[in-house]
Amino acid sequence: MSGLLPVTDPVLVDPWVLADWLGVDLDPAERADSTVAPRTGPGFVPATPAPRAGTVKLLDVRWTPLGGGAHEDHLQGHLPGAVYVSLNDQLAGHGEPQDGRHPLPSPEDVSRAVRMWGIDDGDTVVVYDDSAGTSAARAWWLLRHAGIRTAYLLDGALQLWREAGLPLQAGEVIPVHGSARTRWDGMPVLDIDAAAALPEHGLLLDARAPERFRGEQEPLDPQAGHIPGALNAPATSHLGQDGRFLPAEMLAERFAALGAGQDGRTEVGAYCGSGVTAAHVVAALQIAGIRAALFPGSWSAWSHTPGRPVATGD
Numbered sequence: 001m002s003g004l005l006p007v008t009d010p011v012l013v014d015p016w017v018l019a020d021w022l023g024v025d026l027d028p029a030e031r032a033d034s035t036v037a038p039r040t041g042p043g044f045v046p047a048t049p050a051p052r053a054g055t056v057k058l059l060d061v062r063w064t065p066l067g068g069g070a071h072e073d074h075l076q077g078h079l080p081g082a083v084y085v086s087l088n089d090q091l092a093g094h095g096e097p098q099d100g101r102h103p104l105p106s107p108e109d110v111s112r113a114v115r116m117w118g119i120d121d122g123d124t125v126v127v128y129d130d131s132a133g134t135s136a137a138r139a140w141w142l143l144r145h146a147g148i149r150t151a152y153l154l155d156g157a158l159q160l161w162r163e164a165g166l167p168l169q170a171g172e173v174i175p176v177h178g179s180a181r182t183r184w185d186g187m188p189v190l191d192i193d194a195a196a197a198l199p200e201h202g203l204l205l206d207a208r209a210p211e212r213f214r215g216e217q218e219p220l221d222p223q224a225g226h227i228p229g230a231l232n233a234p235a236t237s238h239l240g241q242d243g244r245f246l247p248a249e250m251l252a253e254r255f256a257a258l259g260a261g262q263d264g265r266t267e268v269g270a271y272c273g274s275g276v277t278a279a280h281v282v283a284a285l286q287i288a289g290i291r292a293a294l295f296p297g298s299w300s301a302w303s304h305t306p307g308r309p310v311a312t313g314d
Contacts, residue, residue: 123178
């Protein structure tokens, strides 16, 4: 099998569905009293048929751009059986400044990491973080790019799992090595020249906060501003106050207002600071039924490349 994976594939798994798949023993009265309501519909993987026992693998992708205690937080409490994933070490490569702060890892490195996480062919993989999926989306995107169709984001992330009263496990999980076979063409990708040209005939979305897009602030990269012709679509604008993705129809309306339709006639791409939260926008677009390409180098690559123009303001 080769080529892009279908944009119609589900992106999200509801925490209650995941709890059922994992066989979490929860008192029915406690579940009925929970303030977290289950969600279904477009963008969500159905509860049934459930994956076979032992084939649901969980990855904890907690991360902060400035570093910190993500692994320590994981050890204090994570979803049962979840394996910790280091975004900097396992979901990104290492190159020159013009490659960006988080360039894509090599296909070989991703293949090794997937097996190290204990993933086998046919497994269902659920990724999550503690930031509404904004870092876990990088793992979701890479898994799909590596050909793993049954990879999903936990809707609402760790926060919603906790609010639902679902259990956590402390300590490190060391999985048995898996045997999954991967490839490297499941998701569309933009290089720097394609990203530069896209606004002339399509739509390039910038996932960063508005003040960074406008060039008023730049805490991480050498220049402030955005790629000329890009439009601002902050990743957080696709979330509700509860940290869950907005419904598919609402996302479709928002993207349509920017010029992206479900008919596929407009080519869409996304970037951010370093190619992490842009994957979250790609996920939101897929929930809305819109295929989008990722510019992995993003602003960090653009701003480190001599001669690239910089736009400011709205």
